Amino acid sequence: MLLRFVLLLLALLPLSSLSEECRRLTASGNSEYPPYLWRAGDDSLEMLGAIPKLMDYVSQQLGIEIVLKYVGPWGRVQEDVAEGEIDLIAGAFYTVPRSYRMDYIRPAFQKTRTAVWVRKAGAFPYQQWSDLQGRSGVTVINNSFGQAFDEYAEHHLNIHEAVRLNQGLNMLLGGRVEYFIYEDNPARAYAAELGILDQIEALDVPIGSEDLFLTISKKSDCNTPELRQKLSDILISAQQQELMAQYLKQGISEWEARTQ
Known part of the structure; x- marks a missing residue:
C-alpha cells in the first residue's frame, strides 16, 4: 500500500521536482502561421496566436517554464532545433528527415x-x-x-x-x-x-x-523518456478538454483585431 502511494505521488509531482537539471525549455515555430502563431511585431521576439496559449498550458502542467520566442525564419527554426540550440518546435508536420533530428510528441495537437x-x-x-x-x-x-x-x-x-x-x-x-x-x-x-x-x-x-505536432530536439539536454511521456500525457489531457479549439478561436479573433 505504501509503495502504491509513493508511486502515485511521484506521478503527480511536476517534472521540475523530478529533474533538477531541466528547469527551462526554449521553443519557437513558424512566425508566419496565423491564427496559430505569428510575431508580435517586426522588432519583437514575442509570439502570439493559438499555439502560445497551448504552450502556456503545457508549461503550467509541467511545472517548467517554456520560453516561446521568435528566433528567425522557419528554416532557421528547424536548423536551431536540429542543433539543439532551442528545445522545442511548437508546430511541425511529420517528415522522415525531420524525425532524424527531433522526436515527435504524440498525439498531434491539431489537424490542418x-x-x-x-x-x-x-x-x-x-x-x-x-x-x-x-x-x-x-x-x-x-x-x-x-x-x-x-x-x-x-x-x-x-x-x-x-x-x-x-x-x-x-x-x-x-x-x-x-x-x-x-x-x-x-x-x-x-x-x-x-x-x-x-x-x-x-x-x-x-x-x-496533416497532423501538427510538438517536437523536441534530439540534442536537447532536456530530452528524456520521462519528459516525452509527460508531454504526451499533457497533450492527451488538452485534447480531451478540446483546449486547442478554444485557443484557435481566440487566435482568430486576435489576428482579425490586429488587421482591422
Missing part, C-alpha cells in the same frame, strides 16, 4: 488542411495531385505538406519557393504562377490582411490534411 489556392479568374479543374502537372505553382521555402506530397511534388510538379507567405500570394495574384499551395487558415489570414481574399479562392479538393 492544405489547399490549392488560385485566382478566381484563373481557376482550373482539380481533383488530384496529377492535375497540377504542367502548371506553375509556388509555396513558401522550407515548408512541408507531408511526406507523400513532398515526394510527389519533387518528382512531378513545378513549384517555386517564395521567401515569405505574402510574397507567394502576390506571385499568384500577379499571374506569375497558376496556383499557391499553403494551409487553409494561415493563407486565408494573410490574404485578408492583404485585402485580396475576394480575388483568390481555395479549390474544393485539398492537397491533404
